[in-house]
Amino acid sequence: MTARWGWLCGLAGAFLLGCTAVHAETRALVVGVSGYPNLPEAIHLVGPKNDAREVANTLVRLGVPAGDVTVLADGVSGLQDGVSAPGPGTRQAVLAGLDHLADTARNGDLIIFYFSGHGSQQPDLNGDEEGGFDQIFLPYDIGRWNGESVDRAIVDDELGARVQRILDKGADFFGILDACHSATGFRDIPSDDARARGVDPTDLGVPEAVGSTGRPIALERKALPKGRGRAAFFYAAQTTEVALEKTPKGAADGESYGVFTYTMLNRLNQTPDLTYRTLHQAVVADIKRNTLMATQTPDLEGDLLDEPVLRLSNATAIRQWPIYAGNLQAGQLAGLNDGAIVALYADPAAPNADAVAYGVVENAGATKSTVTQIAWPCSSPTAKSGSCLTEPDATAFKKGRFARVVEPGVDLSVTLSQPVRIDPADGKDYAPAIAALRSAIASDVLSKRVSMRSSGYDIAVALVDGKLAFSATGGQIDQSGAGSSPRLTLPDNPDAAASTVAAAINRIARALALQRLAGSEAGQAIGLESQVLIARAKPEAIAGKTCSDDRTNYEPPLEAGSAPRLGDCDIISVKMRNTGPKPVDVTVLLIGQDFSITTLWPAEATINRIASGDEKSADIAQIDLGSATASDERLVLIAVPGLGKAHTAFDNLEQEGLRNASSGDDATPEMTELHDLVSKSLNDMAQSSISKPPRMEEEMSIDVRPFTTVPGK
Numbered sequence: 001m002t003a004r005w006g007w008l009c010g011l012a013g014a015f016l017l018g019c020t021a022v023h024a025e026t027r028a029l030v031v032g033v034s035g036y037p038n039l040p041e042a043i044h045l046v047g048p049k050n051d052a053r054e055v056a057n058t059l060v061r062l063g064v065p066a067g068d069v070t071v072l073a074d075g076v077s078g079l080q081d082g083v084s085a086p087g088p089g090t091r092q093a094v095l096a097g098l099d100h101l102a103d104t105a106r107n108g109d110l111i112i113f114y115f116s117g118h119g120s121q122q123p124d125l126n127g128d129e130e131g132g133f134d135q136i137f138l139p140y141d142i143g144r145w146n147g148e149s150v151d152r153a154i155v156d157d158e159l160g161a162r163v164q165r166i167l168d169k170g171a172d173f174f175g176i177l178d179a180c181h182s183a184t185g186f187r188d189i190p191s192d193d194a195r196a197r198g199v200d201p202t203d204l205g206v207p208e209a210v211g212s213t214g215r216p217i218a219l220e221r222k223a224l225p226k227g228r229g230r231a232a233f234f235y236a237a238q239t240t241e242v243a244l245e246k247t248p249k250g251a252a253d254g255e256s257y258g259v260f261t262y263t264m265l266n267r268l269n270q271t272p273d274l275t276y277r278t279l280h281q282a283v284v285a286d287i288k289r290n291t292l293m294a295t296q297t298p299d300l301e302g303d304l305l306d307e308p309v310l311r312l313s314n315a316t317a318i319r320q321w322p323i324y325a326g327n328l329q330a331g332q333l334a335g336l337n338d339g340a341i342v343a344l345y346a347d348p349a350a351p352n353a354d355a356v357a358y359g360v361v362e363n364a365g366a367t368k369s370t371v372t373q374i375a376w377p378c379s380s381p382t383a384k385s386g387s388c389l390t391e392p393d394a395t396a397f398k399k400g401r402f403a404r405v406v407e408p409g410v411d412l413s414v415t416l417s418q419p420v421r422i423d424p425a426d427g428k429d430y431a432p433a434i435a436a437l438r439s440a441i442a443s444d445v446l447s448k449r450v451s452m453r454s455s456g457y458d459i460a461v462a463l464v465d466g467k468l469a470f471s472a473t474g475g476q477i478d479q480s481g482a483g484s485s486p487r488l489t490l491p492d493n494p495d496a497a498a499s500t501v502a503a504a505i506n507r508i509a510r511a512l513a514l515q516r517l518a519g520s521e522a523g524q525a526i527g528l529e530s531q532v533l534i535a536r537a538k539p540e541a542i543a544g545k546t547c548s549d550d551r552t553n554y555e556p557p558l559e560a561g562s563a564p565r566l567g568d569c570d571i572i573s574v575k576m577r578n579t580g581p582k583p584v585d586v587t588v589l590l591i592g593q594d595f596s597i598t599t600l601w602p603a604e605a606t607i608n609r610i611a612s613g614d615e616k617s618a619d620i621a622q623i624d625l626g627s628a629t630a631s632d633e634r635l636v637l638i639a640v641p642g643l644g645k646a647h648t649a650f651d652n653l654e655q656e657g658l659r660n661a662s663s664g665d666d667a668t669p670e671m672t673e674l675h676d677l678v679s680k681s682l683n684d685m686a687q688s689s690i691s692k693p694p695r696m697e698e699e700m701s702i703d704v705r706p707f708t709t710v711p712g713k
Contacts, residue, residue, distance in 0.1 A: 025109040026064050026310075029097045030056045031089040032073035033117030033140050043199055047245035047256035048116035049075040051178060054257070054265055054333060055114050056083050062310065070097055074140055088140035089117070091152045098162040107170030110311065113163075116258055118142075119179040120199045122150050122206055137179070138199060145205030167229035172304065178236045178258040180243040196242040197258065232276045232304035236260035237296045238563060244296055247456040248332060249415055251366040254455070260298050262333065262366075263287050268309070270335035277305045284562045285518070288634065288706045297563035297706070320348065323403040328361065328369040330403075336364050338688065339409030341376055344400025352404070357397040361409055373397040376406075410516055413688040414450045414509045415457040416441070419468070422477060428466040436490055436497035437461065437468065443502055449688045450505055459508060468501070470508065470595075470658060484629040486594040486658040504595075504658045511595040514636060514653065518702040527580020528610075528639045532705050533557035537569035547625050564707045570623045572707075574601065574637070577615040583642035584610050587650040588620055591634040594657030599649075600635070608649055609642045627711045635705040 032052030034045045052073040057080050060066045066082025074088035087093060101111050118138040122145075136153040143151025166173050180198035202208055236243035236258065244259045251257075260283070267282045268274065274282065280300045287296060321330035323344060330336055343355035359371035375392045419434055441450050452461075462469040462477045467487040471477050477485045488504050490497040534557060541553035547569035548554075557573055566572070578584045586608050588601040600620040602608035610616050620635075638650050 025106065026059075026112065027068045027101060027104070027109070028056070028059050028064060028070070028112035028114070029094075029101060030059075030069065030071045030073070030112075030114045031094055031097075031116065032071070032076065033089045033138065035074050036118070036138065036140065036142055038141065038143055039199070039203070043118070043203060045117065045195055045197065045245060045256075046254060047195075047258050047261075048178075049073050049077075050255065051116040051258050051261045052076050052114070053078050055261070056080070058265060059112070072097060090141045091139040091154055094139055094154060095158065095162070098159070102162050102165035102169075105166045105169045105171040109169075109171035111166050111171050111173050113173070113175040114178075115176070116178045116197070116261065118197055118199045119177075120150070120153075120204060120206075121201050122153060122155075122204075142204075145207070150204050150206065163231070167231060169229065171229045173229060173231040174304075174310070175231070176234045176236075176261075176264075178243055178261045180237060180241075194244055194246045195256075196244060197236070198242060230303045230307075232302035232307070232309075233300060234264070234276070234280065235299040238299050241296050248366050249411075249456045249458060250332060250338075250364050251456050255366055257366070259287065259296055264298075265333050266335055269333065272309075274309055275306050276300055276302070276309055279309055281562070284706075285704060288515070288704050320345075320402050320404045323371060323400055325398065326359070326371045326373070328371050328403055329367075331365045331367045331369045333366055335408075336361055336369055336405070337409040337411040338362055338364050338413065339411065340364075340405055341374070341407040341409070342371060342403040343406050344397065345402045345404065346399050348402045350402075356399050357393060358406070359397065359400075359403070364409075364411070371403065410513075411688075412449060412509070412513045412516065414459065414505070414512055416450065416452045416505070417457045417460045418452055418454050419461045419463055421463040423464070426464075426466070428463070430463040430466075432492075432494065432497060433463065433468050433490055435494065436501045439494075439498035440502035440505060443498070446502055446505055446509075449509055458512060470504070479632075482629070484593065484631065488658055507595045507655050507658060510653075510655060511591050511597060514589070514591065514597070514702070515634065515704050518636070518704045526582070526584055526639055526641060526701055527578055527612075528584050528586065528637075528701060529577045529579055530637055530703065531575040532560040532564075532635060532707075533573045533575060534560045534564055534566065535571040535573065537567065537571075542569045542625055545625070547622060560705070560707065565710050566623050566707055567710055568623055568625045568627070571619055572621040572623075572635070573617060573619045574635075575615070575617045576610055576637075578610040578612055581612055583612060584639050585642040585648040586610060586616075587638045587648075589636040589638065589650065589653060590621065591636060592657055593631045593633060595655075596657035597653050597655045599651040599654055602649060602651075607647065609647050623709050627709060630711060631709045633707055633709065635707070637701075637703040637705070639701045639703075 030052050032048030032050075034048045036044055052071050053076050056069050056071045057078075059069050060080040060083060066080050067084070069083045071079060071083055071085045072087065072089035072093050073085070076085060079085055098113070101113075105111055115137065120136050120138060121133045122136050124134050135156040136150060137156075137159070139152060139154055141152050143153075145151075163173055163175070178197065180196065237260070245256045246259055247253065247256050248262055263286050264279070264283050267279065267286055271282065277300070280298060283298050287298070319335075321328055321334065323329065323342075328336070328342070338361055340361040342359050342361060343352070344357040344359060345354060346356055347354075358374055358376035360374050361369050362372050363370045373392045373394065416437075419430070419437055421430060438452075440446060441452060458472065460471045460477065462471065462485070464477060464485075465483075465487065467489055469477055469485045469487050471479065471485040479485070488501065490500055535551075536555040536558075537547065538553050538555065541548040541550075554569075554571060557571075560572075574588060576586055586601070587599065590596075590598045590600050592598070601618055603618075606618075640648050642648065
């Protein structure tokens with residue numbers, strides 16, 4: 001469950017871009033609590049100190065004076081010169097810091113508060129909470145239950161009173177909470193690097209008889225006087241989800257960050273000129289597109305949602321970083337991925353045309369990357385391989401001191417976790433499964449794109465129930481209920497078993513590549529506007545053994561929202577409108593939790609071309625009645641211009657799920673020239689990354705819409 005304060009969490013790490021200076025009276029308190037000396041080590045976190053560092057340093061790079069940024073974080077290092085870091089985020093330090101901000105706030109100021117750490121609950125002390133529970137935040141010196149309350153907990157009411165003082169003075173308040181109030185009930189992979197940012201009240205000694213209600217952390221906000229300060233709140237996850245921290249792909253072992261904070265800073269570094277509403281939409285899309293993770297969907301609220309984040313109304317990202325001998329001082333937090341092409345310059349103020357050399361990003365980490373020199377643009381490629389005949393100038397490459405992105409990269413690689421046995425006492429022999437997994441990854445087909453790592457991976461691999469299980473939900477197995485993570489049953493023959501695993505991983509790679517090709521601004525370049533609508537089933541629609549065909553048994557369709565939860569017989573429809581000057585061909589695919597890809601639209605004999613100015617609507621799916629487990633799914637809308645050619649549909653991307661994986665060739669036929677980018681991304685396993693030419697951004701859009709099915713909902 002997500003910890004939230006009603007009106008205390010909505011900043012959105014709106015802070016990572018080198019752009020224009022912010023309001024002169026901007027002050028920030030950044031809190032990150034990683035180690036909890038009074039709690040068991042198993043509950044400690046790793047990422048908050050990294051989150052706090054990146055948030056604080058970003059604010060300074062944006063123009064907030066370093067002396068106006070205070071960091072309360074244990075174990076933090078690498079802060080910008082001048083940033084105050086007096087010590088860990090104890091109860092006294094956090095409340096005193098907020099008191100100081102409230103005392104010094106003036107009309108028109110901007111106050112920023114960031115918290116990364118654990119949350120929980122305790123019985124309500126003053127009777128003001130509906131449901132009888134206070135939401136609490138765990139400072140560094142948190143204690144345990146003393147019979148009446150949790151020692152040194154920070155109660156939501158205490159925080160709310162201080163924020164109200166800030167708003168009453170006419171100052172605006174931006175806040176973010178990367179935390180939740182309860183631990184996950186998932187089947188954790190032992191030694192996994194994914195951790196939930198929440199503590200069950202019983203772990204603090206709160207008796208079970210007065211334990212958590214499952215209610216989200218929230219404050220009731222009173223109406224503000226006209227003309228007083230406004231607030232915006234960004235939460236790490238929905239109230240039914242957990243906030244996770246995890247080692248990002250490519251980062252060093254143990255270099256964990258909050259999934260939400262990391263994604264948010266990455267997005268703002270690429271597109272700083274965002275409102276809170278568009279930032280939320282972009283972050284949701286990025287989490288779902290890049291990770292296949294459905295456990296976390298950021299939320300927002302407040303009365304600044306359509307205002308520029310951090311008042312950066314005219315901001316433009318500075319896409320330039322220092323580089324020395326191929327070592328680029330930027331990584332994924334700056335929006336860089338493997339495959340990105342960069343131009344090198346000797347002078348930071350040199351015009352774009354004066355590049356001295358070019359390179360391609362490899363091994364993009366969280367904050368640093370390696371760049372390998374290439375000849376670009378290639379004027380004389382070989383006919384067969386497409387490689388460039390012109391040799392790059394090594395001397396010129398060494399002269400480059402600053403790098404700028406020429407073409408963004410798309411990371412197509414897939415990193416699996418080391419296989420981990422969930423129950424060491426289950427009596428199963430997993431040696432054949434492990435051998436088949438390692439043989440498949442080492443094969444010529446997969447070795448260029450697929451690897452294994454103990455942290456910073458895309459897909460968790462577990463040994464459970466005598467089978468291989470795969471999960472993309474932050475290292476958690478069976479997140480949606482027993483058996484919900486797809487299993488793979490292997491044949492006895494070792495070669496056949498390896499081939500079956502290879503086919504399954506191939507399908508995982510294809511599904512992940514399809515999502516990563518998506519863009520957060522999908523559809524805008526070619527003018528496609530799309531809405532996903534849900535018609536909820538009434539009780540009479542599910543009264544029989546099958547879903548009713550009578551539409552009067554369903555509620556009128558409503559917009560689905562960012563992460564809808566659907567129940568038995570609910571109907572999904574899509575409404576598409578072409579606002580561009582050219583016809584558009586649209587394909588709607590479904591990526592299942594088992595990594596299957598199914599065409600939902602166009603149906604057979606249906607025309608999928610939408611003329612300029614026209615609109616089409618269609619029912620595309622209905623949730624099965626009586627599903628045994630919950631399931632995380634993705635709708636993928638692919639749109640391409642439909643001018644001067646036959647109708648284009650991507651129905652040849654279909655594939656079965658892992659439970660139906662079999663040995664043999666899993667490739668699909670080659671596509672037309674228009675499909676080359678998608679074809680290479682999904683079918684060429686020798687490609688671990690690609691660059692994405694601007695032309696492709698203009699000629700194709702891929703939009704991902706996640707949803708979850710919940711049995712009996």
